Amino acid sequence: MVAEGLPPARWLVYTHHHWDHVWGAVAWGDVEVVAHSSARSILEAEAARPWSHDYLRSEVGRNPRLGPSFQARARAMESWQGFAVRPPDTGFGTSLTLPTGVELRHVGGGHAVDSIVVTVPDSGVRLLGDCFYPPPLHLREEGDELDLAMVRSLLDDDITWYVDAHSPPWTAADAAAMLAD
Numbered sequence: 001m002v003a004e005g006l007p008p009a010r011w012l013v014y015t016h017h018h019w020d021h022v023w024g025a026v027a028w029g030d031v032e033v034v035a036h037s038s039a040r041s042i043l044e045a046e047a048a049r050p051w052s053h054d055y056l057r058s059e060v061g062r063n064p065r066l067g068p069s070f071q072a073r074a075r076a077m078e079s080w081q082g083f084a085v086r087p088p089d090t091g092f093g094t095s096l097t098l099p100t101g102v103e104l105r106h107v108g109g110g111h112a113v114d115s116i117v118v119t120v121p122d123s124g125v126r127l128l129g130d131c132f133y134p135p136p137l138h139l140r141e142e143g144d145e146l147d148l149a150m151v152r153s154l155l156d157d158d159i160t161w162y163v164d165a166h167s168p169p170w171t172a173a174d175a176a177a178m179l180a181d
Contacts, residue, residue, distance in 0.1 A: 011098055014088060015129025016112035017042045018136065019073055021165065025086040034098075036106045036114040037091030047085040053077070065138035107131050109150055117154060124160035132164070148179055 012028050014035035015021055022043065025033055035043075049055065056070040077083065096104045103119040108131075115131035132151050134144035154162070155175055163169045170178075 035088035043087040
C-alpha cells in the first residue's frame with residue numbers, strides 16, 4: 001500500500017487490540033506491526049478464533065451483549081477468505097520512540113488495557129485511539145463514561161491537534177471546552 005509520492009510504510013502501530021483498530025493489518029504485507037506488549041497474547045487468542053459469520057452468530061447467541069460489536073464485524077466482512085488477525089511483531093512496555101521520532105506511550109485505561117497514544121512531535125499531532133472512551137458495550141457497567149481525567153493528562157502545550165479514532169480532529173481549545181462541560 002503505497003500512496004503516490006510517499007515512501008512505503010515501515011511500521012503499523014496498533015493503538016489497542018480492538019477489532020476496528022487491527023483488522024485489515026494483513027493488507028499491509030511485511031510492514032512491522034508495533035503495539036503495547038500486553039496486546040500480543042490478546043491478539044494471538046483473537047487470531048486463533050474460527051472467524052466466520054456462523055462463529056459471530058453463535059457468540060452473540062452465547063452472549064447477547066456482543067451483538068452490536070459482532071454485527072458490525074459481520075457487516076464489515078463480505079468474505080472471510082484471506083482474513084487473519086495479525087498479532088504485533090514488536091511490543092513495548094512504557095514507551096518507544098521509532099527511528100522517525102514518532103513517540104508511542106502506553107496509557108492503558110478503562111477502554112483497553114493496552115491503549116497507547118502516538119505523538120508526532122514535528123507536526124504537533126497526538127493520536128489517541130480510543131484511550132479515554134468507556135469500555136466496549138459488552139463490558140460496560142453503569143456509570144462508565146469518557147475518562148476526562150485521562151484527556152486532561154494528555155493535553156500538552158506542544159500539541160496542536162488531537163485525533164481520536166471516532167471523531168473529527170480537535171484542538172486544545174476544543175478539549176478545554178469539552179472539559180468545561
